[in-house]
Amino acid sequence: MTDDAMDLRARNKRATRDAISNAALRLAIEQGPSGLALVRVHDIASAAGVSPRTYNNYFSSREEAICALQADQAGRAGQALRARPDDEPLERAVVAAMVELYTDPEPDRAGLRMIMSTPELEGEALKAFTMAEGPLAEAIAARTGTDPARDLFPAVTAASVAGAIRVAGRHWLAPGNTDSFAAVLTRALSCVFAATPS
Amino acid sequence: MTDDAMDLRARNKRATRDAISNAALRLAIEQGPSGLALVRVHDIASAAGVSPRTYNNYFSSREEAICALQADQAGRAGQALRARPDDEPLERAVVAAMVELYTDPEPDRAGLRMIMSTPELEGEALKAFTMAEGPLAEAIAARTGTDPARDLFPAVTAASVAGAIRVAGRHWLAPGNTDSFAAVLTRALSCVFAATPS
DNA sequence: GCACTTGATGCGCGGCACGCAAGTATGTGG
């Protein structure tokens, strides 16, 4: 899973991918939410030290490039839950897995704010989040011993968890908030498992 | 709210908007999920009896045009919940409101399948769904008497409800399913309010 | 070292979003 576990080709590929994605996010943050249109593909590519043509060998839209890191992280949700001990009850396992996933490291406020305050980027991030629901639902089903094909519980819970993470992010970004993301996330997730106001 | 409640200008505007959006959806269905790229703006416009330039006075992307109907419907979620009697308990009110919203009329299988099996359209629909969560959260907060600024419950629940509707849609489209959408939707929503497998 | 695989790049085409400036239909006051 680490760099030296893959051959040179794979490492270079990941390196350029990360370079492009980091450059895209950085430029987007510099321009601010209102200036997304000013972030040209050419700028991203040259900031990443790569040709424009190469840029879209990796991404087919600016939004995709900017949100790639978020997408990768969300994609690990399923495996994060599976990594919890089998005998842990669902709620505890979900909270622990998601807190671990989103606390290492603490999310970048500027990047998250940029994404969540730009409709086009939010849409892209949303897509990534939703893609992650499938594996997460399977992990939940495996843990609860339910059949995803017949029972809607795993899928609905996965969607709820994803939604809670989004809500937590939004609340964490709210002006004047001082709590750690882990704290907010825990509060949000507790709402999923308790149908009454906290 | 009905047609004759607005002046001619507004009625014409809505008429062309609907014409464009219907044409877009129809053409998309004809081409199927894999052929979205073949649905040109020019085709949509001429099918709607309007110039290409007018098309993007209303929509700035094919996806937006195709998903406009879904988006409008989702946007009514908040008001649908507010329309329920004040003394109705939350779960009952939510289920009733959403079933009413999504059963008049029964969703179009072809359109829904088209959208949910095309990543780009799914992303657009997702965005529309998420936009509707805000008003829905406010309606939930008003009903439960909680403060949306301090308590995450309304927002998380709104997100969960939206997620449940999506899951219901996906399950309803699954091959071999014979239940009505209302039935599936009710089952999915019940998962939101019960943290244990049904 | 050599043939093969795979990623990077340059070029060109078709398409799209959108600003701008008429042209035209709709609503209003005299």
Next chain:
DNA sequence: CCACATACTTGCGTGCCGCGCATCAAGTGC
């Protein structure tokens, strides 16, 4: 009934983008 104000439609031009194709270079296995 008519002129004026409003705002929707349309054509045109511009700049940017996604992507197929052919080529080149770096990496890999024998």
